[in-house]
Amino acid sequence: MTTTTRPDAERNASPYLYGEEAAAVARVLEAGQYGHTEVTDEFERRIAAFLGVPDAVAVMSGTAALHTALLAAGVGPGDEVLVPSMTFCATVQAILATGATPRFVDIDPATLCVSAELIMDGITEATTAVMPVLFGGRGIDLSSIRGELTRRGIAVIEDAAHAFGSRVGSRRVGTSGDLTCFSFGPIKNLTCGQGGMIIPRTQEEADRARGIRLLGVVQSQAERTSTTTYTVGTFGLRYQMSGINAAIGLAQLNHVQRMEETRRDLWRAYQAALAPLNAVTVIDVDPEQSVPHLCQVRVPHRDEVFTRMREQRVGVGVHYPPNHLQPAFAEWSRPLPATEQVAGEILTLPFHQHLTPAGIDKTVTVLARCLKTVSAAA
Incomplete structure (x- = not known):
């Protein structure tokens, strides 16, 4: 299904639809539920099943996924996050939004990705997280240093905005045991129109991410409708993914x-x-x-x-x-x-x-x- 009549060589990138997305969105609109709905929950379950992981947390954008994942990992003021300079500015802005500071590291010019060696060379005493960018869709194997990073208490948060569907060895990106963030923006491999997904390492991180994405409110939307009050348990932002965007993603997952x-x-x-x-x-x-x-x-x-x-x-x-x-x-x-x-x-x-x-x-x-x-x- 085409989205434009411009010749294909004139476009650097373009969304691709399979013909099911409009009907999926129409069903959500007809139900009259435009915010976070059971459709969003279903999209989370389908992504988790596709990857073979216990959980996935949907948010409104890839940048929101990075920001939320950093917060869920405990990154904040005074911390330093290693990140390649060769990435979209959203990666760096997400780090700054936590109050942490970026420490830029170099790349392998053959792949435009960081390597395990470059990460280890860049670590300082202030480093609390590293954010490898899976540039162009290429997975990065950090198995050789993961034990050392764990020993030092350094979290790995993958910016996998380009890499939905990719693998490292026999494992799909998102299943290595690191916090992983996908983007489902308009021109990504899989699109929701706009959206992102966090693959947490633990149930605790999943719970923190879900709290952050809904302004720190403890109760779900369904729970709030049956009570006269609600509880704000933590700092949070309005980062939840709408059912409209999730419906597009569900249609895309079929292909x-x-x-x-x-x-x-x-x-x-x-x-x-x-x-x-x-x-x-x-x-x-x-x-x-x-x-x-x-x-x-x-x-x-x-x-x-x-x-x-x-x-x-x-x-x-x-x-x-x-x-x-x-x-x-x-x-x-x-x-x-x-x-x-x-x-x-x-x-x-x-x-x-x-x-x-x-x-x-x-x-x-x-x-x-x-x-x-x-x-x-x-």
Whole structure:
């Protein structure tokens, strides 16, 4: 089901619907229950069942998931959270929202992800949590350091906004025993229109997350309707997911296998088409294990190539400008040589489930032409 008539190479990303979402939303609207409802509860159960975990906590966005998970893990003022600079600013803003401070760490330029070694190199006495970002959908194996992190009392909170459906070895992301946060925004692998999900480590964390997402109110919505009062037990925010958004997510869950196969096939098609371009380095997402969310390359003269490709109506983008170089986060900036190197080279190619072989061919043809023109002029 298409959402726009623009040619697929002109779009960097685009929501993909399967034809069931509108009817699912209509049923919620007809029931007259627009807030957190039993539909939200059902979405939580379905996600937990899909992953094979005891519980899942739905919230209104991926950013809300990160913020709530940090709070549920006990992160607060005076704490330090390790985080790669190469991520969307939402990751860093969630840390700051707790009163904690970010400690930026470098990445592996081949994957744009942190590694176990880089995390251990970045830890200080103030570190209470690490937030690996599963960039582009690639899972990160931290099994070699998990015992040491536990010994030091350092929580692992995965920013898996790009990685719903991906695996590390035989296990899906979200089942490693770490706190994991998914995003179900408009262009994610699975969308709710807007939404997020927290996979807690313990029942205590699940209870804390549920309290936080509903303004700290202890009673459920159903319980509050049958009493004259309610109890606020903790700090909280209005972060709950509506039944409208959950209905979209439930419809999308019926097609997870199709989504995974399509995105892997598209990434492999790009990989084959880009192979002859010697000036291009493809960022590896390991499609055998990951469900790719982005297709990114490193190219010379990136800014000029970006401009020329946009002029030729190819929807390239840049994900992301490094956070340690942003004015709002300058206080915590530190040299990150790999991040700073790739930041001027990365280019995101159109990647979404509307994409066709013709769209991939157009993108790669234009990229090759632009690289040749720019290199000749350099």
